[in-house]
Amino acid sequence: MDVANATVFITGANRGLGLAFAREARRRGATKIYAGMRNTGGFDEPGLVPVRIDVTDPATIAAAAEIAADTTLLINNAGIAALIDGPLAVDVEEQSKHMFDTNYHGVIRVTRAFEPVLAAKPSAAIVNVLSDIVWLPRPYLTPYAASKAAVWSYTNQLRFHLRDSGIHVLGLHVGFMDTDLTNGIDVPKAGPEDVARQTYDALGAGKSEIMADTGTILLKSTLADEVPGYIAPPPGLF
Numbered sequence: 001m002d003v004a005n006a007t008v009f010i011t012g013a014n015r016g017l018g019l020a021f022a023r024e025a026r027r028r029g030a031t032k033i034y035a036g037m038r039n040t041g042g043f044d045e046p047g048l049v050p051v052r053i054d055v056t057d058p059a060t061i062a063a064a065a066e067i068a069a070d071t072t073l074l075i076n077n078a079g080i081a082a083l084i085d086g087p088l089a090v091d092v093e094e095q096s097k098h099m100f101d102t103n104y105h106g107v108i109r110v111t112r113a114f115e116p117v118l119a120a121k122p123s124a125a126i127v128n129v130l131s132d133i134v135w136l137p138r139p140y141l142t143p144y145a146a147s148k149a150a151v152w153s154y155t156n157q158l159r160f161h162l163r164d165s166g167i168h169v170l171g172l173h174v175g176f177m178d179t180d181l182t183n184g185i186d187v188p189k190a191g192p193e194d195v196a197r198q199t200y201d202a203l204g205a206g207k208s209e210i211m212a213d214t215g216t217i218l219l220k221s222t223l224a225d226e227v228p229g230y231i232a233p234p235p236g237l238f
């Protein structure tokens with residue numbers, strides 16, 4: 001799918017990667033860009049149409065799908081993360097429920113609401129924002145990692161399920177990006193603008209999956225090794 005001919009709906013588009021997706025879609029001349037966000041108050045960017053959506057609130061999702069019924073490209077971008085003390089932390093269960101509600105169930109809710117909208121178009125696509133964390137052990141991100149691994153699995157089931165429907169499904173995997181989500185984590189980070197560009201290029205090329213930084217490319221390349229990167233991360237990735 002060429003973004004230039006798309007009507008795009010992006011969740012979590014008020015900042016971070018979501019805003020980068022919206023601006024890059026505008027730069028590429030997308031037909032219309034719905035910027036989904038929890039709080040539309042004060043959001044004012046030329047060419048972006050703010051739409052209220054909280055991915056944990058089915059009523060706002062249904063309303064958004066009705067407002068944006070001309071959508072041809074859905075980007076499930078909204079997400080949250082939290083740092084904890086590891087897989088045995090006292091708050092691991094509570095945080096996992098919280099992460100899953102947004103990062104996993106949120107994607108399912110929005111996808112189910114928009115699927116009839118997309119299915120009515122001759123050509124449509126869904127981009128799910130995933131992460132290198134689906135493979136990389138980072139114990140302090142345990143609940144986040146589990147939620148992203150779940151949505152990676154959902155993405156694969158969805159792609160296969162929709163394979164004859166005209167709705168293309170693209171999974172985006174990326175490591176640390178320079179957004180609010182990684183404030184306080186002092187590591188090299190990819191630029192969200194570059195990630196948005198690569199994602200739209202991959203969509204245009206008809207790809208089903210994109211690794212948007214060198215660390216994630218390297219990590220994925222180890223998956224068939226006898227000792228893959230999720231057991232022994234390549235040097236520099238951990």
Ligand SMILES: NC(=O)c1ccc[n+]([C@@H]2O[C@H](COP(=O)([O-])OP(=O)(O)OC[C@H]3O[C@@H](n4cnc5c(N)ncnc54)[C@H](OP(=O)(O)O)[C@@H]3O)[C@@H](O)[C@H]2O)c1
Nearest residue numbers: 012016017038054055077078079131175176177179180181
């Ligand atoms: N940053 C990274 O290193 C990194 C790496 C890999 C993948 N990702 C993924 O990239 C995506 C975007 O993250 P980001 O880095 O841009 O983080 P961010 O700057 O913290 O932005 C997160 C966005 O998600 C929105 N959001 C959170 N909960 C929501 C909800 N219940 N309903 C609707 N919107 C909600 C936020 O809205 P509010 O402003 O209302 O909070 C915000 O717009 C996420 O899926 C994240 O997991 C990030």
